[in-house]
Amino acid sequence: MKISSNDLLELYHLLKFPRLIEEKMLLLLRQGKLSKWFSGIGQEAISVGSMFALENEDVVFPMHRNLGVFTSRKVDLERLFSQLLGREGGFTKGRDRTFHFGAMEYNIIGMISHLAAMLPVANGFALSYKLKKEKKVALSFIGEGATSEGDFHEAINLASVWNLPVIFLIENNGYGLSTPSSDQYNCKNLADRAKGYGIKGEIIDGNNVLEVYTVIKKYADQLRINPAPVIIEAKTFRVRGHEEASGIKYVPKKLINEWKKKDPILWYEKYLLDKNIINNSDIKEFEENKNREITSIIDKVLIKKVPISTVEKELNDVFSLSSFKEIQPDFKSTEIRRFVDAIKDGLFLKMKEDPSTIIMGQDIAEYGGVFKVTEGFIEEFGEDRVRNTPITESAVIGTALGMSMQGYKPIVEMQFADFVSNGFNQIVNNLAKTHYRWGKGVNVTLRLPTGAGIGAGPFHSQSNESWFFHTPGLKIVYPSNPYDAKGLLSSSIEENNPVLYFEHKGLYRSIKEEIPKKSYNIELGKLKIVNQGSDLTIVTYGMGVIWAKEYLKNTNYSIELLDLRCLLPLDLQGILKSVKKTNKVLVLHEDNLTGGIGAEISALITEKCFEHLDAPVVRLCSIDTPIPFSSNIERDIYLPNLDIGEKINYLMKY
Numbered sequence: 001m002k003i004s005s006n007d008l009l010e011l012y013h014l015l016k017f018p019r020l021i022e023e024k025m026l027l028l029l030r031q032g033k034l035s036k037w038f039s040g041i042g043q044e045a046i047s048v049g050s051m052f053a054l055e056n057e058d059v060v061f062p063m064h065r066n067l068g069v070f071t072s073r074k075v076d077l078e079r080l081f082s083q084l085l086g087r088e089g090g091f092t093k094g095r096d097r098t099f100h101f102g103a104m105e106y107n108i109i110g111m112i113s114h115l116a117a118m119l120p121v122a123n124g125f126a127l128s129y130k131l132k133k134e135k136k137v138a139l140s141f142i143g144e145g146a147t148s149e150g151d152f153h154e155a156i157n158l159a160s161v162w163n164l165p166v167i168f169l170i171e172n173n174g175y176g177l178s179t180p181s182s183d184q185y186n187c188k189n190l191a192d193r194a195k196g197y198g199i200k201g202e203i204i205d206g207n208n209v210l211e212v213y214t215v216i217k218k219y220a221d222q223l224r225i226n227p228a229p230v231i232i233e234a235k236t237f238r239v240r241g242h243e244e245a246s247g248i249k250y251v252p253k254k255l256i257n258e259w260k261k262k263d264p265i266l267w268y269e270k271y272l273l274d275k276n277i278i279n280n281s282d283i284k285e286f287e288e289n290k291n292r293e294i295t296s297i298i299d300k301v302l303i304k305k306v307p308i309s310t311v312e313k314e315l316n317d318v319f320s321l322s323s324f325k326e327i328q329p330d331f332k333s334t335e336i337r338r339f340v341d342a343i344k345d346g347l348f349l350k351m352k353e354d355p356s357t358i359i360m361g362q363d364i365a366e367y368g369g370v371f372k373v374t375e376g377f378i379e380e381f382g383e384d385r386v387r388n389t390p391i392t393e394s395a396v397i398g399t400a401l402g403m404s405m406q407g408y409k410p411i412v413e414m415q416f417a418d419f420v421s422n423g424f425n426q427i428v429n430n431l432a433k434t435h436y437r438w439g440k441g442v443n444v445t446l447r448l449p450t451g452a453g454i455g456a457g458p459f460h461s462q463s464n465e466s467w468f469f470h471t472p473g474l475k476i477v478y479p480s481n482p483y484d485a486k487g488l489l490s491s492s493i494e495e496n497n498p499v500l501y502f503e504h505k506g507l508y509r510s511i512k513e514e515i516p517k518k519s520y521n522i523e524l525g526k527l528k529i530v531n532q533g534s535d536l537t538i539v540t541y542g543m544g545v546i547w548a549k550e551y552l553k554n555t556n557y558s559i560e561l562l563d564l565r566c567l568l569p570l571d572l573q574g575i576l577k578s579v580k581k582t583n584k585v586l587v588l589h590e591d592n593l594t595g596g597i598g599a600e601i602s603a604l605i606t607e608k609c610f611e612h613l614d615a616p617v618v619r620l621c622s623i624d625t626p627i628p629f630s631s632n633i634e635r636d637i638y639l640p641n642l643d644i645g646e647k648i649n650y651l652m653k654y
């Protein structure tokens with residue numbers, strides 16, 4: 001590949017700039033003006049060469065040693081230094097560490113600490129490009145240490161199956177913290193793994209900026225025409241410590257000295273000097289100019305304030321503002337639908353109305369999903385929008401996040417709610433925290449077929465809503481009837497925040513009711529009073545509502561039955577209003593007792609309206625065991641519903 005002298009010179013300037021910044025940063029660190037630093041010295045050719053090869057419209061996912069990505073994309077330096085030095089005016093309002101930030105306007109998506117977690121998100125961007133027929137690529141950096149993480153394998157496998165234009169660029173710098181690569185993986189080259197994923201892989205000299213540029217450019221050009229992922233392994237070395245405070249005693253000195261001789265800047269300077277493209281005074285002049293520029297910006301930034309905030313501001317930024325617009329139900333045209341049909345109808349109508357909706361999940365296409373919720377969808381909407389996935393919960397949830405950042409409204413079906421544990425990190429650390437960290441709303445809906453009562457055992461029956469209830473940034477929806485299921489699903493899909501939509505499998509085919517045929521929606525966070533009463537309030541949701549309704553058929557007590565419908569946001573005012581009226585409360589749920597939603601509700605009631613209580617708040621929940629397989633044990637011992645009468649009698653007599 002022929003590169004003009006001007007380009008060679010520009011590349012030199014880009015390569016040298018992050019080194020000059022780092023040298024200054026290391027000084028500031030020693031002076032106590034910088035809290036932490038992960039050095040990329042000796043690895044700059046990888047960041048810079050690859051950025052020089054890409055177009056600015058291509059998205060990039062840097063890691064903690066990729067300062068050169070930000071400088072090569074010409075990110076506003078005052079903002080950059082404000083972020084790095086923890087001052088006001090950075091990218092994350094002081095909410096993130098030195099390198100955990102992105103800048104969407106430069107098509108840079110920030111990392112989270114969980115190293116490989118952004119690889120699936122890169123897939124989401126790449127899939128969006130492909131669907132929109134945009135000739136762009138995604139490039140994701142990853143250290144050789146982090147290639148051991150599950151997300152690495154899931155993301156590449158998914159990208160391969162779907163032919164997504166992603167460059168997975170491994171920076172193999174020999175060590176993952178103190179762990180040498182020989183303790184990290186047991187193959188000769190990580191690029192060799194490409195074969196196993198059915199994709200191309202190539203090893204490059206990560207200290208040779210021209211080689212990095214040439215190879216990345218070659219693949220970027222190819223991927224724009226024929227989308228497919230590729231693994232590039234850039235061999236390099238970490239010549240400083242993992243981070244500056246942690247030392248480097250465990251690395252043999254000889255190795256460091258050998259690699260220092262292969263310094264990418266020294267090599268490239270020599271190359272340009274030999275070609276007479278620069279001379280020593282050019283180098284000196286560039287260094288002096290840039291150092292002056294860096295110093296002047298740093299001086300300006302260091303006198304800026306550290307970010308300050310208020311409780312209100314912090315809380316306000318957890319969620320993107322809701323843009324709920326009510327769609328009234330049309331009761332002129334109705335039909336009798338089961339719970340499962342209502343979900344299917346809601347999903348179908350949304351897919352029909354809004355081309356930005358897309359469904360992903362295991363066996364959801366031709367097979368229609370294990371519960372047949374998406375049966376017939378592929379015929380109607382095609383395989384681009386109804387996507388069968390490999391068994392990769394984490395990669396698919398991360399992909400959904402990337403797609404949502406590209407304007408899609410992805411809906412991901414977990415085959416069973418139980419399997420969401422395999423996507424846990426993506427949910428609690430990526431989906432939940434994105435808006436708070438950098439103000440980007442996340443429109444992802446996860447559908448979770450949940451619940452016991454069908455003898456499916458400990459791994460196909462769990463109520464796991466409380467796993468997520470504790471995490472700021474998530475919304476949790478849990479309907480108990482066909483009408484709500486359809487209306488709440490519509491709102492969940494529109495919601496510009498991550499929503500976990502729990503659907504009880506036991507309700508799918510056991511309940512039905514007359515519901516409007518057309519679309520309508522229901523605002524999230526509003527409970528429903530299923531039955532008015534004055535003696536006692538039952539607070540419940542999901543299957544609990546069905547159990548409570550059964551009980552109500554045969555009691556003379558005046559019971560107020562509240563169906564929460566949403567656990568987050570929780571309609572606390574609605575709960576308190578009822579408790580103030582009845583003065584006694586039973587909190588009922590199928591999930592087991594300890595640390596369940598009931599514990600929080602009970603605490604809130606006790607704290608907020610203690611004076612109105614005539615009895616302790618009582619919880620009735622499943623016992624604290626895994627869910628037994630045997631239907632007898634599940635029904636007679638595990639689940640709580642047989643004890644409703646006893647608990648209510650206890651409360652009434654109190």
Ligand SMILES: Cc1ncc(C[n+]2csc(CCOP(=O)(O)OP(=O)(O)O)c2C)c(N)n1
Pocket residue numbers: 065113114115116142143144145146147149173175176177238242
């Ligand atoms: C999931 C996870 N486990 C552990 C860590 C702690 N940690 C941070 S960086 C690091 C080493 C990473 O090595 P590598 O991926 O090779 O990148 P490098 O630091 O060498 O650039 C470790 C273990 C983490 N951030 N995330």
